[in-house]
Structure formats: structure tokens, C-alpha cells
Amino acid sequence: MKLVFAGTPEVAVPALDALLASGRHEVAAVITRPDAPAGRGRRLVASPVAQRAEEAGIEVLKPVKPRDEDFLARLRQIAPDCCPVVAYGALLPKVALDVPARGWVNLHFSLLPAWRGAAPVQHAVLAGDEMTGAATFQIEEGLDSGPVFGVITETIRPTDTSGDLLTRLAFAGAGLLAATMDGIEDGTLHPVPQPAEGVSLAPKIAVEDARVDWTAPALRVDRVVRGCTPAPGAWTEFRGERLKLVSVQLDPERTELSPGELSAGKNHVHVGTGSHAVELGWVQPQGKKPMRAADWARGVRIAAGERVGVQDADSAKP
Incomplete structure (x- = not known):
């Protein structure tokens, strides 16, 4: 399939690497957040995903908002079959969701419907959960509420920080996302609606x-x-x-x-x-x-x- 990958932080890079290495799919472009100030000098720095894409010679799209007309026009020109997403960092409007023929598929770091939101790993540790995981699901307009393609599980160790756990999930989830793309292409994988019970929310953790x-x-x-x-x-x-x-x-x-x-x-x-x-x-x-x-x-x-x-x-x- 022709893919356009959306992601921003370091945790999304393993998934991009897995798709580039799969041999089955063409990553035609990457969508990421605009360059942001970093370091003592507050210089504008490209996101880790943008840096990895540039190393691989892939076109990088950095819309201020994903409803920008220039961005949508370019996305339509590329005409991706599917858009895999990992920690992109912006809400996708319906006008963007409708572009790829097979939709947008998100890799989310929880066992949905648990911990929907921006900080699922942090909330799992704060809550004292003993088990978490990652899920791939079809993005719809609701908050992480779309039907699920696949899941993996991961034990939360007694000494795990959120950083430790997220690193493991990033690499394990990369394989899950690549396998999900394979299944969608083959027609062997179909999303299953999330249960109505067990929903919990994971908003961003403030200072x-x-x-x-x-x-x-x-x-x-x-x-x-x-x-x-x-x-x-x-x-x-x-x-x-x-x-x-x-x-x-x-x-x-x-x-x-x-x-x-x-x-x-x-x-x-x-x-x-x-x-x-x-x-x-x-x-x-x-x-x-x-x-x-x-x-x-x-x-x-x-x-x-x-x-x-x-x-x-x-x-x-x-």
C-alpha cells in the first residue's frame, strides 16, 4: 500500500522504521508537527520523525493545522491508501480523515478502551496497573474510540517509569502497526468495535x-x-x-x-x-x-x- 505516516516525537520513530523496513509498503510522505524551539538558544528544531524521514529521503509535511488547504491539497495529490499514525499530536478533522481510501490507523499505547487520551502510559503507572499494552485502531472523530484491529500486552514492572514502559511499547507496537498494515492490505484483518464497558480517560499530565x-x-x-x-x-x-x-x-x-x-x-x-x-x-x-x-x-x-x-x-x- 502507499502510506503517509503521521507522527512527531522519538517514540514514533520505531514505527516509521518498521514500515520503511517492511518491504511491502511505500512510505510516500511523513506528516509531523512544525519545527519547535528547543535548547538554551531556543532554536527551531525539526521533530525526531521529521529528522528520520529526511534521512530516508522522504517528503515531510508540517502543517500548522491539519485542516490547512495547502496541506489537504498535497495529501490528495499523494493519494495514500492508508495513513498510519503514532503520537502525531494534533486532532485530525473529517476532511483529512476522508482522504485515504482505507482511512487513518492509530497505534495507541494502552489496551483500549482503557486510557483513551494523550497520556495513557503515565496514567497506567499512576493507577498502579499491572498490565498494559498497545492497540491499533481506525481513527474516527471520537477520542480514541474507533474499532480495534489488533493488540499486544506488556507487563508493568514494579520499578518501571513511564519512560521505561513507553520505550518498550514503542518497539513492540512498531511490529503491531506493521502487521496491521499487512492485514489491511491482504483483507485478512477487520476492526472490531470497542466494548462500551471499561472506558477510562488519560488526559495530559500537567506540571x-x-x-x-x-x-x-x-x-x-x-x-x-x-x-x-x-x-x-x-x-x-x-x-x-x-x-x-x-x-x-x-x-x-x-x-x-x-x-x-x-x-x-x-x-x-x-x-x-x-x-x-x-x-x-x-x-x-x-x-x-x-x-x-x-x-x-x-x-x-x-x-x-x-x-x-x-x-x-x-x-x-x-
Whole structure:
């Protein structure tokens, strides 16, 4: 089939690579988000998918909005049979959905109908799910509600961050998307409507959502840190400045610390929660690089009884 692939971030690149390597399909063009400012100089940088497509010599389309007339005209000229999508990052209007003869097929990183939305992997970790996966489905105007072609499953490990899990799903899902394209071309694969039961939503995680509540149980603190790593990054406050939490470990033996209370030793830093303590693994002070929590604690010289978390109105400001 002639394909036009839509995707933007690094997590979409394995799927593009799988389609390029399949030998059965022609990737005639790639659709991605416009170049965005990045780095300290805030230079405009092409998306990872755009960079990979340019390396492969594929035409790259970067519409500001996918209903732009110039973009739609070019898409019609290309006349794709199908448009596979992975994390493109923009809603597709019906006028665009109607162009390819066999529609648009999305690779979504959840077991639909669970976790429809922009952040399915993060929400699966935050919820403490033990199993997730990926699904390919026919895009329609509803939010991730179209009929499903195929699924794969993936165990969520106790130490998985969202980044760890998403990386595994990106590579496993790439094979699923390529197989889905094969099945559509052969006529051997037909989408099945999603069940009405079991629907859950996964909206984008805001920075404020990633603030750690130390009155919550330690298990919840652990999930917030893992679920928000690497983005947007779990955080708390210390002496009125933001402290990013890169990793924590549960320490059920320590129960004497009150929520947010710090206890620093030579090689460890513990924080009290609503249940037992957690040990800080790596932290990132504001304006600095990530470092081991014990090194950070030695540098700031934590006083007895000192705490992390909101202490007053000023320190509550993000």
C-alpha cells in the first residue's frame, strides 16, 4: 500500500522504521508537527520523525493545522491508501480523515478502551496497573474510540517509569502497526468495535499534577515519581525552591518520620509520607543537573526536623 505516516516525537520513530523496513509498503510522505524551539538558544528544531524521514529521503509535511488547504491539497495529490499514525499530536478533522481510501490507523499505547487520551502510559503507572499494552485502531472523530484491529500486552514492572514502559511499547507496537498494515492490505484483518464497558480517560499530565503530596501513602508517592518520569517530572519544594524527584525507593521499615520530614545520613536521604518513608534516589535542584540525593543533602546541610513540601504561601508557587 502507499502510506503517509503521521507522527512527531522519538517514540514514533520505531514505527516509521518498521514500515520503511517492511518491504511491502511505500512510505510516500511523513506528516509531523512544525519545527519547535528547543535548547538554551531556543532554536527551531525539526521533530525526531521529521529528522528520520529526511534521512530516508522522504517528503515531510508540517502543517500548522491539519485542516490547512495547502496541506489537504498535497495529501490528495499523494493519494495514500492508508495513513498510519503514532503520537502525531494534533486532532485530525473529517476532511483529512476522508482522504485515504482505507482511512487513518492509530497505534495507541494502552489496551483500549482503557486510557483513551494523550497520556495513557503515565496514567497506567499512576493507577498502579499491572498490565498494559498497545492497540491499533481506525481513527474516527471520537477520542480514541474507533474499532480495534489488533493488540499486544506488556507487563508493568514494579520499578518501571513511564519512560521505561513507553520505550518498550514503542518497539513492540512498531511490529503491531506493521502487521496491521499487512492485514489491511491482504483483507485478512477487520476492526472490531470497542466494548462500551471499561472506558477510562488519560488526559495530559500537567506540571501541577506532578507535585508530590507527602501526606499520601508511600506507594502513591512512588507511583507519582515513576509515572511522571521523565515528563513532566515529579517535584516538591525545599526552602522555597523546586526540587525535582528523579527516583525514590520504598522503605517500609521506617515509619517514624512525619509527612515531608527529612532524615539524612552519610549515604541516604529518607522522607516521611502518609504511611512509611521513601528513600530519595536521585534529585535535581532548581537550575542544576541531577545528582544523588545523599550528595545533594550534604551540600544543603539539612537541619534536624527540616521538611520538603509546601511550607507557606510563597513556597507553594510553582
